Amino acid sequence: MAQFAQALARGLTVRHIRFMALGSAIGTGLFYGSAAAIQAAGPAVLLAYAIGGAAVFLVMRALGEMAVRHPVSGSFGQYASRYLGPFAGFITGWTFAFEMAIVAIADVTAFGIYMGFWFPDVPRWIWILAVVCLIAALNLMRVKVFGETEFWLSIIKVAAIIAMIAGGAAIVVFGFGLPDAANPGLGTMLASGGFFANGFWGLLASFSIVMFAFGGIETIGITAGEAENPKKAIPAAINTVPVRILLFYVCTLGVLMMIFPWNQIDGETSPFVQIFDTLGIPAAAHILNAVVITAAISAINSDTFGAGRMMYGLAQQGHAPASFARISRHGVPWMTVATMTAVLLVGVVLNVLLPESLFLIIASIATFATVWVWLMILLSHIAMKREIARKKLPASEFGVPFWPVASYAALAFMVFVVVLLGIMPDTRVALIVGVAWIAVLFVAYHFGIKGKGHVRAELVDETGRDGETAQRGRTDRDTGTGAVRPEYIDG
Template sequence: MALGSAIGTGLFYGSASAIQSAGPSVLLAYMIGGAAVFLVMRALGEMAVRHPVSGSFGHYASRYLGPFAGFITGWTFAFEMAIVAIADVTAFGIYMGFWFEDVPRWIWILAVVMLIAALNLMRVKVFGETEFWLSLIKVAAIIAMIVGGAAIVVFGFGLPDAANPGLDTMLGSGGFFANGFWGLLASFSIVMFAFGGIETIGITAGEADNPKKAIPAAVNTVPVRILLFYVCALGILMMIFPWQDINGETSPFVQIFDALGIPAAAHILNAVVITAAISAINSDIFGAGRVLYGLSQEGQAPASFARISRHGVPWMTVATMAVVLLAGVVLNALLPESLFTIIASIATFATVWVWLMILLSHIAMKREIKRRNLPASEFGVPFWPVASYAALAFMVFIVALLGIMPETRVALIVGAVWIAFLFGAYRLWVRGEGLVRADLVDETYDAGAQGTADNRV
C-alpha cells in the first residue's frame, strides 16, 4: 500500500518541476529528503512494533501527545490523502492528453474518479488484487527503464551521432548546482510531495500476522526504494536527455523516450504512468477511508463514516472521497495550467505535518520509556536522539520553506486555515468524547500480551 501511494505522480510527473527548479542537484534533494523520511519511518516502525494497532500514528499521537494531537493527526492524514488524490487525478488527465490532445482534461478525470470509486466499493479482495498488479506494473517498468536507460548511456542506442550521454549531458548546462543553492531549496516542496503516502505502512500495523518481523522488513526497504526508484531513475534520465529541455507538459519519462524516437517506447511508458496514477489514487482513497473509519469509531468523526456495506467496505468514506475528487474535476476545468503545483504544495504541507506528529509522538514515547525505566524497544531509531531531532528540524524547515517560496506560499495559508478549522471542530464537537486514554500503561507486545494500547474509554 505504501509503495502504491508513494511511487506515483510525484515521481512520474512532479519530478519535472523538481528538475526544472534544481537541475542535476535534484538528486541530492531526493537523497536528503529520503534520509529524513527514512528516519520518520523508523520512528513509526519503533512505535508500531511496540504498539501494533490499526491506524497507528493517530493512536500514538493520542497516547503520547494528547487526544487533540490524535484528532489533528488523523484528520490531517485524511486531508493529505484527499489532496494527493486530486494531484493524482490531475496528472492522469495530463497523461491522457498525450494521446488525446483535443479532449478536455476534466472528462478523463471524471471517468477515473467513477472507476476508482467503483473499485473501492467492491470487496477488499478485489481492491487488493487490483492494487497488487498495478503496483507490480509500475515497479517493473521503472526497473526496465533504468536498465534500458543505462544501455542507452553505454551504447548510445537511439541517440544522434553528436550526442554524448552520461555525466557530460547531465552536467553540461551549468554543472551539478545549475540553478544554485536556491534552486535546490525550491525543489524540496515537490521532492517531499513525492514521498507522501509512504507512512501508509503504519495504517494496518495491527493487522500484520507478525508485526515484529513484518514492520521492520517493510521499513528497512525504504532507502533501497528511494535510491532505486528516484535517484537512479532520474539520474539515468538526465544522462540521456538535457534536463533543461524537460518541459513538464507530460511525464518526463514519456517526453524523453518520445524525443529519442524509440518505437512505441513513449506510448508504453505513457500507459505505465497512467496505471501508476490509478494505483496511487486507489491507495489514496483506501488510506483516507481507513483512517476516517477509525476516527469515527473513536468518536472523532461522524458516525456515518463507520457504516459498512454488505461487502465489508466503509462505503461512506469512499463516497466522501469521491465527492472530494469531483471538486478536483471542477478545479481542473478552471485552473488547468497552475493547479498541479498549488495542489502539490498543499499536499506537502499536510504530509510534513503528519510526519512531524509521528516524530513528536516518538520523542515523547522515548522520554516516557526513560522516565519510567521501561524495557528498550526491539526496533529502535538509529543514532537516537540526534537523528530524530535532526529529522524534526528538517520537517520544520520544509514547512518554513513553503512560506518563503512565493509559488508555494498558498500552501502555508491553506494549512494554517486547516489547522485552525480542526481546532474549532475539536472544541465544538469532539472534546471529551470517546478518545484514546492519555494515561494508558505502556506495555510491549509479546506472545501473551493483549492490545492494551488499543483500549478505549
C-alpha cells in the first residue's frame, strides 16, 4: 500500500493556503461555540473576540516569520526543538497533536448536533461515525485534493458569512421578519443589561470559548512543508487574519445581537440557525444549517490534516513512532491519518456517554492545549530573534510588527488565559487535564526519548532564497528506528 519516502508531496498553492486560512477562522467556535461565549459575556463578547483576535494575530506573525525563514514539515514543533531544546519540541509537537485531536472531537460533536436539527430522532453517534469515515477518505488522497476540498468548503463558509451580515443589516434597517414592537439595532443589543451585561467577570469568563474559536489557525504554519511557494503563500494567508476576525466574528455576532436578544440564545443548536429560524424567514434556517454542517466538515478535515502533519514531523525527529513518517503513494503520511481516525472514533463513544456536557468540557481542554502551543510559538520566536541579533544574521523577510513590545504583550495575555482557565469553575477541569497531559509528556520524554542518541534535525535558514525548503534528512542508525530526522543548521 505504501512507499517509504522522506518528504511530503508539495501540492498546496497560494490559493489553497489563503482559503485554508479563511476556513480556519470560520468553524465550530463561531457557528456553535459563540452561543456559550455570548451567554457568558453578553454584548461584551465582541470586545473579547477583538482582544483575543489581536493576540492571535501576533502569534501568527511570529509563526509566519519562522515559517518563511524555515519552511519545514512539523513547523513550530521543529522550531521549538531548534530554539528552545529537544524537550520543548517534543512537548510542543505532541500538545498540538493533542489539541487537534480534542478540537476534532468537539467538531464532530457539533456536526452531530447540527444534523439533529433535521433528524432529531436519529442518534447523534450515527452521523459522527459517517463523517469520520468521510474525513479519513479525504485525508488519504493527494494533498492537492485536500487543498481543493478546503478551498471550496471555505468559499461556501465565507459567502454565507457575508450573506448573513448583509441580510442581518437589511433586517436591522427594514425590520424584515421582526414583530412591530421590535427595536433592531443597538436598542436590541443593549436592552438586556447594557454592553457589559454580565459585568467584567462575564467578559473574562468568555475568553475560554473565544480562544477556542481561534484554535487551529496555527495550522497555516504546518502547510509550509507542502506549499509550492511558502515565502509567498504564508505571509499572504497570515496578513488576512485581522480582517477575518473583524468580519467573521465582531461584525457577524454584532449584527446577530442587533436583530435577536442575546439572552434568548439557548445553545441547543447553532445560534445562527436558531435566530433565523425564529425570524420565520423561509428556508433561511435550513440553508444556514447546511452551511454550518459544511463548516464542521471543513474543520474536522483541517484538524486531521494538522495533527497528521505534526506527528509526521515528530517522527522525523525521533519523537514519535517511525511508522508515522511512512508516506503513501499519494505523498500522504497514512499512519497519522489512521491514528486520527481512531481518535475520532473515541469521539463517537464519548458522544454516546456524555451527549449533553461534552462540548464545553472538550472546548475548555482544547483551549488549554491551544494556548500552550501559542505560548511555545511565541517563546520560540523570541529565542530566534535573540539568536539573529547575537549572531548578526540577515533580518527576516516577514518580521513581527512592533517587536519586541507586541510579542511580550501577546505572551503575557496567553499566560493570563491559562490562569483564567484555573479560576473559572466551569473550565478548571481543562487546567487539571492540561497539567496531567504535560506531566505525561515529561515522563514519556525522559524515559522514552531522552538519551537515545537521535540525530538533530536540519533546519536551513531560507532567508534570501527562492522559498523551496532546503530541509534534508538522514536515518538515525544509532537507534535503529529508521526515522528521518532533520538536523538544524543556520544558513
